[in-house]
Amino acid sequence: MDPKNCLNMLYKFCDKNLDYIKVSIKKPIIYGSMALLGCSAIAYGVGRYFQINNLMDFEREILILTADELIDTFDESKLIQMLAELNVKFPHIAVAQSMLETNNWRSNIFATNNNLFGMKEAKSRITTSDGTISGHACYNHWRESVYDYAFYQASYLSKIKTEEEYFNYLSRSYAEDSSYVIKLKNLIKNEKLKEKFD
Numbered sequence: 001m002d003p004k005n006c007l008n009m010l011y012k013f014c015d016k017n018l019d020y021i022k023v024s025i026k027k028p029i030i031y032g033s034m035a036l037l038g039c040s041a042i043a044y045g046v047g048r049y050f051q052i053n054n055l056m057d058f059e060r061e062i063l064i065l066t067a068d069e070l071i072d073t074f075d076e077s078k079l080i081q082m083l084a085e086l087n088v089k090f091p092h093i094a095v096a097q098s099m100l101e102t103n104n105w106r107s108n109i110f111a112t113n114n115n116l117f118g119m120k121e122a123k124s125r126i127t128t129s130d131g132t133i134s135g136h137a138c139y140n141h142w143r144e145s146v147y148d149y150a151f152y153q154a155s156y157l158s159k160i161k162t163e164e165e166y167f168n169y170l171s172r173s174y175a176e177d178s179s180y181v182i183k184l185k186n187l188i189k190n191e192k193l194k195e196k197f198d
Contacts, residue, residue: 074105074142079116080196082143086150089157090166092193094149096184097170099191113138116145125155 072078079098083091094117101118102110109115113133121129121137128144128151129137139145156173160166167181175181188194 072141072143074116076105079146082146084197086146088150089153089160090163091197092188093163093166093170093184095193095196096187096191099187100180100183109134109136110142114142114145115139116142117149119145119148119152122148122152126151 076095079095080091083094088094097118098116099105101107102116105116109118113136115136115138119129119137120135121127121132127137128139128148130140130144131138137145137148139148157166157169160169167184170184171181177183
């Protein structure tokens, strides 16, 4: 057999007959595929192991936080926990503001902007806001709204020491409704919001 005709087929040279004989290609294909698949699986596993284990601590935390945020839907208990963890001043007032500003977390501003407090986009302080929609600050996640409220307090309310001073400040500088503070006080009393932080 002419060796030039063997280029597109699988043959081996037989020393006994001094001729080319056809070789079954099933076994080499099966074994080759299995070897390739095995090597791929091992390479993937090793790469995955080193990829995750070589992350810095803060990178791993970001990945975990991002995964958690995908399922981190809002509820009142999470808001209360976050306000307590951030050491927000008068957190029961903040919860009452959130309830009032969002109509018990049913408003469009909360649904579309993730804005829990009716905040406007800050121009002269640090903010977590991602812009303005419908005249209110918008956030990528409801927790960013809580962070922004904490930044707001840290920027403007450091000298306020009592609830009454806080209510006076809100009446002068935050509220557009003249009965805003009365509504807040009623919410705090009726919903027993102070007790939720004891």
